[in-house]
Amino acid sequence: MKLKTWHLFLVIIILFGCSFYVVNLHFDKFYRLNGINNDNRVLIEKYLSDDEQEYLIDNQISIDLFIDYIEYDDFQLVNYQYYNLLKETHRYSTITDILETGNSLATRLDYLYRQQAFDQAKVLVHDVLEEAFLNTDNFNFDYIDIYTSLKSLYQENDYSFVQDSEKYILILQEMGYDDLNQISQIMEMLTRAYNQQTLADLMATTLPAGVQMVFAPYELDTLVNQQNYIGKYEPRELLLVQDIPRVSYTMYLQKDAYNALLKLYTDLSKEYKGFLLRSAYQSPQTLDEKEVGYNEMQLGLTIEVTQSELAYQEFENTEMSKWLEEHAYEYGFILRYPQRKASITNHAYDAHIYRYVGKSLAKSLHDSNLTLEEYQLQNEGE
Incomplete structure (x- = not known):
C-alpha cells in the first residue's frame, strides 16, 4: 500500500529529529574557544557551573586567560581580567592572593562604578593603590595623584596616608589653594622634601600672620x-x-x-x-x-x-x-x-x-x- 504524502513527511521529520539529537549528543560546544583541548575541556566541565560555561562561550574567552586559576575554590570566571591584571604586576606571591584581591576589587568596584569598574581597577593597580582602596573607607579617586606621592613616605601596609591626604588637602585649601592640580603639585614637592613625621609636624604648625x-x-x-x-x-x-x-x-x-x-x-x-x-x-x-x-x-x-x-x-x-x-x-x-x-x-x-x-x-x-x-x-x- 502506498504511503500517503503526509505520512512520508512525518517520517522525514522524525528521522531529522533523531539525527539532530544524535549529532547534538556529540557536538562540542567549546570547539570555537581559542586554546581548547581535551585536558582543559575536562577541567572546564568539572569546575565551571552551567552559567559560567555559558558565559565562557558567549564571551569567547581564550582558555589561557583563566585556566591557571580554575582549580582554586575562590575562582570566579567573571573576574578573570582582574586576576590577570594583578598577576602581571608580579607583586603577588600566590594565586590564592591574586584571587582574593581580584574578587574583592571586582565586588567593590562593580558596586561603585558598574561599567567603569575595570577601568578604575587598572588605575589602582598601575599606581599600586589597590590594597589602600580595599582597606580604607574614604578612598577618593580624585586624589589618586596625591595618594601616589604621599604613600612613598609610609610603611608598606600603612594606609593611613589616605586619611592624612584628606587632612592635608583641607589645610592647603584653608591656605587658599583650591585647584586640585595645584594641590597635587604641592604635595609632590612636600613629599620629596619631608618624611612622614616632619611633614605631619609641618602641616600641623599654625604659622603667624605674614609667614x-x-x-x-x-x-x-x-x-x-x-x-x-x-x-x-x-x-x-x-x-x-x-x-x-x-x-x-x-x-x-x-x-x-x-x-x-x-x-x-x-x-x-x-x-x-x-x-x-x-x-x-x-x-x-x-x-x-x-x-x-x-x-x-x-x-x-x-x-x-x-x-x-x-x-x-x-x-x-x-x-x-x-x-x-x-x-x-x-x-x-x-x-x-x-x-x-x-x-x-x-x-x-x-x-x-x-x-x-x-x-x-x-x-x-x-x-x-x-x-x-x-x-x-x-x-x-x-
Whole structure:
C-alpha cells in the first residue's frame, strides 16, 4: 500500500529529529574557544557551573586567560581580567592572593562604578593603590595623584596616608589653594622634601600672620627667614666635610655645596692661608627651638667662614674676604648678607656667611648686585 504524502513527511521529520539529537549528543560546544583541548575541556566541565560555561562561550574567552586559576575554590570566571591584571604586576606571591584581591576589587568596584569598574581597577593597580582602596573607607579617586606621592613616605601596609591626604588637602585649601592640580603639585614637592613625621609636624604648625610655608626647600634658590618657614626639614644628600680646615670634624653640607666649596678652597689656598670653615649644616635638633624652620643653616647650603689666627671681627678687612666677595660666585656661592642691603635682608652686613645657589644664579645675582630676597621678589612679580 502506498504511503500517503503526509505520512512520508512525518517520517522525514522524525528521522531529522533523531539525527539532530544524535549529532547534538556529540557536538562540542567549546570547539570555537581559542586554546581548547581535551585536558582543559575536562577541567572546564568539572569546575565551571552551567552559567559560567555559558558565559565562557558567549564571551569567547581564550582558555589561557583563566585556566591557571580554575582549580582554586575562590575562582570566579567573571573576574578573570582582574586576576590577570594583578598577576602581571608580579607583586603577588600566590594565586590564592591574586584571587582574593581580584574578587574583592571586582565586588567593590562593580558596586561603585558598574561599567567603569575595570577601568578604575587598572588605575589602582598601575599606581599600586589597590590594597589602600580595599582597606580604607574614604578612598577618593580624585586624589589618586596625591595618594601616589604621599604613600612613598609610609610603611608598606600603612594606609593611613589616605586619611592624612584628606587632612592635608583641607589645610592647603584653608591656605587658599583650591585647584586640585595645584594641590597635587604641592604635595609632590612636600613629599620629596619631608618624611612622614616632619611633614605631619609641618602641616600641623599654625604659622603667624605674614609667614608662608616653603614647599620645596631642596631648591637651590630657597629663601628661609622669618617670613619663610621650612619646619624640621632635613636635606637628604648631606656629605661629611673633608679636606677643608674646620672647627669641628663632624660638619656636613649638601653634596653640590660641598663639592663647590672644596674647589673654592683649593683655588683660594693657592693665594691665601688660614681658611677656616666655622659653621655649616645645622640640624633642627641642634638649633634653638625658636630658630627651627626659620634658619637657613638647616638647608645645608650656607656656610660661615673665617681666617684662622685672626680675630673674628677683623675678617671682613682681610684680603681673603675681598677675594671671596669677588670670586665666590664663580663657584656658585653668594655673599648672603652684603653691605647696604640690611633693610632688604633684615640682617646686618656679614662678611663670614656665604650661600650656595649654583653657578648660574650666583653669577646673575653677582652681576646685578641682587640679594636672594630681591631675586625672589622679582620672581613673584613676574
